[in-house]
Amino acid sequence: MRWVQKDLLQYIEAKEFVDTIIIPLAPFHLSNDSELQKSGFQSEALSILMNEIERDLAGRVMVTPTYAYLKGADKQIEIDRLNKWQDDVSNQPVNHIFFLTFDSTWKKHERLLNGTLLWLPGLQSGDLYSAEMQTVVHDQVNELSELIRSYWETME
Known part of the structure; x- marks a missing residue:
């Protein structure tokens, strides 16, 4: 299920079956021109991955809106905010919370998160709609x- 009206209405009716929440994490910045293309690519790739994972695991997974943060932000402040998201989620019948990101800086802080960090290395740039990249995305989703x-x- 995704964070759209139709899916949320379905969630309300069947929440006892949805035991997994995925929170995508994506850095935002406009201050470093040399990183913008990579950042945009990874944001788009993360969105595609989330759609495909949600489709593959339909019925047990809810994908939240993407948690966007400033790339250079104090990670402790972001951890506190993310754990507040988790606190809100904990009122639901959820057994698993996953944070999904391409940003390796979260690895140093994963033990402070109230959930499981899934860090995806690798995708830096390319044509997300090429046959080769579709194969890579499909493999990562699997x-x-x-x-x-x-x-x-x-x-x-």
Whole structure:
């Protein structure tokens, strides 16, 4: 399920089946021109990945709006804010919260997050709509879906 009206109405009716929340994390900045293309590419790639993962794991997963933060922001402030998101989610029948990002700086802070960080290395630039990139995206979706399913198996 995605953060759109139709899916949220469906969530209200079937929330006992949705046990996983995915929060995409994406840095924002306009201050570094040399990084803008990479940042835009990764933001678009993250959106495509989220749509495909949601489709692959439909019925058990809710994808929240993307959590955007300034690239140079104090990570402790962002961690506190993200953990408040998690606090709100904890009022629901949710067993798993995943934070998904291309930003490697989160790895140093993952133990402070009230959820599981899934860091995706690799995608830096390219044509997201080329056949080669579609294969890469498909492979990453399969790997992420399998990883999320492995967390489900430990709870069953």
